[in-house]
Amino acid sequence: MPHCANTSDYLLAEAAPDDVALVEAGRRYTYRELRAAAGKLAAELAALDLPVGSRVGVLGPNSFFWVAAYLAVMKLSHVAVPFSDRLTPDDVGRNAGLVGCAAVLADQRVLRTFEAAFGAGVGVLTDQALRSGREPYWPDAGTVDAGADAVLMFTSGTTSRPKAVRVTHGNIQANTESIITFLELRSDDRVLVILPFFYCYGASLLHTHLRRGGRVVLCNSFAFPETSLDLLEREKCTVLAGVPSSFQLLLRASTFARRALPSLRLIQQAGGKLPPVLIEELLAAVPEARLFVMYGQTEATARLSYLPPDRLQDKSGSIGKGIPGVELRVLAESGEPVAAGERGEIYATGANISPGYYDDAEGSVAKFTPYGLRTGDLAVVDGDGYIFIVDRRDDFIKSWGHRISSQEVEAAALRMEQLVSAAVIGVPDDEAGEAVTLFVTARPGAMVSPDEVLAVCRRHLPKYMVPRSVLVLGALPLNSSGKVAKRRLREMAAAGAAAR
Amino acid sequence: METQIRAEVTEFIVTNYLFGDVTRAPRDEDLLVEEGIIDSTGILELIEFLEGRFGIEISEAETVPQNLGTISSLTQFVMSKSSVRQLGV
Numbered sequence: 015m016p017h018c019a020n021t022s023d024y025l026l027a028e029a030a031p032d033d034v035a036l037v038e039a040g041r042r043y044t045y046r047e048l049r050a051a052a053g054k055l056a057a058e059l060a061a062l063d064l065p066v067g068s069r070v071g072v073l074g075p076n077s078f079f080w081v082a083a084y085l086a087v088m089k090l091s092h093v094a095v096p097f098s099d100r101l102t103p104d105d106v107g108r109n110a111g112l113v114g115c116a117a118v119l120a121d122q123r124v125l126r127t128f129e130a131a132f133g134a135g136v137g138v139l140t141d142q143a144l145r146s147g148r149e150p151y152w153p154d155a156g157t158v159d160a161g162a163d164a165v166l167m168f169t170s171g172t173t174s175r176p177k178a179v180r181v182t183h184g185n186i187q188a189n190t191e192s193i194i195t196f197l198e199l200r201s202d203d204r205v206l207v208i209l210p211f212f213y214c215y216g217a218s219l220l221h222t223h224l225r226r227g228g229r230v231v232l233c234n235s236f237a238f239p240e241t242s243l244d245l246l247e248r249e250k251c252t253v254l255a256g257v258p259s260s261f262q263l264l265l266r267a268s269t270f271a272r273r274a275l276p277s278l279r280l281i282q283q284a285g286g287k288l289p290p291v292l293i294e295e296l297l298a299a300v301p302e303a304r305l306f307v308m309y310g311q312t313e314a315t316a317r318l319s320y321l322p323p324d325r326l327q328d329k330s331g332s333i334g335k336g337i338p339g340v341e342l343r344v345l346a347e348s349g350e351p352v353a354a355g356e357r358g359e360i361y362a363t364g365a366n367i368s369p370g371y372y373d374d375a376e377g378s379v380a381k382f383t384p385y386g387l388r389t390g391d392l393a394v395v396d397g398d399g400y401i402f403i404v405d406r407r408d409d410f411i412k413s414w415g416h417r418i419s420s421q422e423v424e425a426a427a428l429r430m431e432q433l434v435s436a437a438v439i440g441v442p443d444d445e446a447g448e449a450v451t452l453f454v455t456a457r458p459g460a461m462v463s464p465d466e467v468l469a470v471c472r473r474h475l476p477k478y479m480v481p482r483s484v485l486v487l488g489a490l491p492l493n494s495s496g497k498v499a500k501r502r503l504r505e506m507a508a509a510g511a512a513a514r
Numbered sequence: 515m516e517t518q519i520r521a522e523v524t525e526f527i528v529t530n531y532l533f534g535d536v537t538r539a540p541r542d543e544d545l546l547v548e549e550g551i552i553d554s555t556g557i558l559e560l561i562e563f564l565e566g567r568f569g570i571e572i573s574e575a576e577t578v579p580q581n582l583g584t585i586s587s588l589t590q591f592v593m594s595k596s597s598v599r600q601l602g603v
Contacts, residue, residue: 075548100550124550237547237554240578263554269574434558458561459571488559496554 015161021183022052022089023155025190029227033201037231037249038078045227048082053150055086055119058143060151062117066091069113069166071136073097073106073128074121076211076232079141081220083119084211088183089152093163095178096212099124100494107131113166113178113372119143160184166372167214169312178372179214179312188365189315190221192338196320197222197280197306204229204277205253206246208236208260213495215285218316219255236260239268243275250277254303257285257496259435261296266434266457271299284308284317286497287403289425290330297326309333309403313387315366318342319401332400333393340364341386344395349385354397357404361386409500411440411448416478418450423481426474427452427467432460435490437498438481441507452481453503455490462486519568520589526563527585531556542586547579557582564588570595 019027029035031046043051059070070087072094074080087094095113097106099121106128110118117137120128125140132138165181193199205223207230209216223230231249233242243264246254256264261283264270281296281303288296288307297305305326310317319342321334336342343351344358352358363386370378381388392404404419411418420438427436434455440448452471456462464484471480491502524539531551532538546552552560560582561572570592572581581591 100553127550235547235579237552237557238577238579238582239554240575259554263558267558267574267577435555455555455558458558458574458577459565488562489555492553492555 015159016184017157018160018183018187020089020091020156020158021164021186022085024183024187025085025221025224027155028201028225030201033227034229035224036078036081037229039232041078043078048078048085049152050150051078051082051144052085052089053152054146054148055082055139055143056089057148057151058139058146059086059090059092059117059119061148062137062139064092064116064137067163068092068116069095071095071097071110071115071118071120071132072212073118074099074124074141075234076207076216077121077141078232079119079121079144080211081224081230082144084220087119088164091158091162093166095166096168096217098168098210098212098494099128100210103128103131107133109168109176109178110136158183160187161369163372165217167217167312168212177374177377179368180370180372181315181368185315185366185368186221188339189218189317190225192340192366193218193222193317194226195338197282199223199226199228199253201227203253203280204231204249204251205255206231206233206242206249206251208233208242208256209496210494214312214316215255215257215310215495218310223253236263239263239270243268243270243273246275246278247273252277253280253282254278255282255284258283258288258292259490259492259496259498261288261292262435265292265295265299266431271295275300276302278303281305282308284310285495287331287421287425289421289428291425291429293326293330307333308337309391311362311387311389313368313381314340314362314364315368317366318362318364318389321400325400329396329398329400332396332402335399335401336362336364340366342401343386344393344401345385352395355394357392357394359407360389360391360393360401360403362389363387411438411450413440413443413446413448413450414478415447418479423450423452423471423475423479426471426479427454429474430462430467430470432456432462433467435498437490437500437503439500439503439507441482441504443482446482449482450479451503451507452484453487453490454484455487516589516593519592520585522567523564523588523592524585526560526567527551530559530563540585543584545579545583546585547583560588564592568592568595 029045035045036043164183166178168176304323307321309319423438424436441451443449491499493499
């Protein structure tokens with residue numbers, strides 16, 4: 015295996031020491047302060063005398079401490095394991111057990127909740143260690159095996175139990191370089207981070223902006239989009255990154271579209287398909303900003319493809335092409351590339367693809383194949399090589415003998431501008447096989463009836479795709495990375511059917 | 515009236531976000547979002563509840579922590595909406 019820089023050194027190598035690295039709750043931290051804090055935590059962690067390659071958890075909301083902890087773990091050639099602070103203590107405990115965590119760096123604010131998650135043998139350090147009396151430990155930059163694990167990232171597990179993805183030093187650096195290149199990130203960029211760092215997309219924002227020497231503005235209160243927008247304005251953020259639910263909330267439940275946001279030059283959207291009507295609303299809301307639609311997976315460190323902003327109109331609905339260094343191919347069941355217009359599954363190769371899941375040989379073989387990373391996404395390619403995802407392999411609905419894309423039904427419903435979000439599932443049905451069932455939420459103050467939603471669906475969809483039933487909810491259940499948890503919708507539908 | 519609004523808001527939060535576990539009921543000044551009790555879709559749900567139950571309208575610009583961040587601020591905010599008084603809650 016070739017060698018590369020230690021990822022913590024790599025991430026801090028380019029920044030000017032006195033530039034601001036992080037903004038948290040109005041407080042600014044320079045790169046010098048970040049390195050010193052990471053050094054303190056590294057010194058405390060080194061005192062635990064763990065063998066190289068130990069798994070060390072990082073737990074808490076996005077914060078200066080979180081970033082310093084993450085850098086400290088990797089600097090010592092341990093493996094950082096970001097835990098979601100939105101799971102139950104039982105789930106965090108199970109995940110910690112799954113990867114054999116030897117220690118955890120935990121934010122005091124959440125430790126009370128999660129204390130019981132970690133067994134007696136797990137060393138616990140908190141942000142109090144930032145005030146350690148020890149000399150910061152930050153040896154000169156060295157090299158590591160590029161194939162050594164830097165991070166274990168849990169998949170969000172919308173449908174099944176979470177898996178720990180091995181992300182190597184080489185993976186992170188390859189993906190970071192590629193993203194910086196195609197987004198043309200700059201050292202004077204300031205990114206508003208509303209996504210958690212335990213999610214690969216959030217982590218990639220941290221990696222790319224630190225590497226570029228830019229500024230990371232932390233925003234943990236996106237539940238209040240107005241407050242987040244105030245922060246974006248006040249900090250003159252140039253970059254905003256979100257998942258579909260972020261933009262749905264901004265466009266349909268905040269003053270985003272009416273505000274002038276002159277600092278904003280770049281918008282990143284990934285983490286699922288944003289319906290075309292909302293892309294149009296987004297472009298209209300911030301016409302000066304360049305919008306990058308992207309596609310990725312945890313198993314690929316973060317990003318796999320992007321659609322250049324100048325192709326948003328003529329390739330509307332496409333995820334674009336592979337990012338630099340990534341090859342995406344759409345393959346038929348036979349393993350052969352499909353012809354233009356035909357459906358296949360997306361496979362990916364590149365230096366950012368993980369070597370596999372931690373301690374799960376069986377799961378790894380199914381996902382990491384000789385053809386590359388099997389994404390589970392079904393797609394067609396057009397004559398120019400642009401890829402259009404049709405749906406998740408697992409997300410198709412079979413109704414009356416038709417294969418129905420849940421995304422298409424959701425996009426049709428969202429033409430109704432009183433709606434904030436929509437999610438479609440197939441509910442087992444004796445006659446149809448699966449009945450198309452649509453869940454929607456309305457924007458604050460809007461009164462929407464199921465019949466009105468159905469009327470819109472009938473106008474825009476062929477008859478076989480029109481939902482059997484529509485349910486208006488106060489909120490859609492989301493998983494910790496902001497994606498709709500369809501498994502929970504299926505449980506709700508099943509519970510409703512049982513009640514009848 | 516204030517006591518009743520506070521009780522109803524607290525009950526809604528406990529029932530909907532804390533699985534009915536009254537032992538985890540937030541105190542008046544606990545930060546509902548920062549402490550992970552309510553997330554971004556939960557806020558929309560909360561607004562819908564306030565609008566429906568108390569007959570008030572909440573604008574986008576009012577969806578801020580100063581109004582909705584704690585049980586205490588929620589209660590004051592609902593009180594400040596004149597239509598509540600007409601309802602005779």
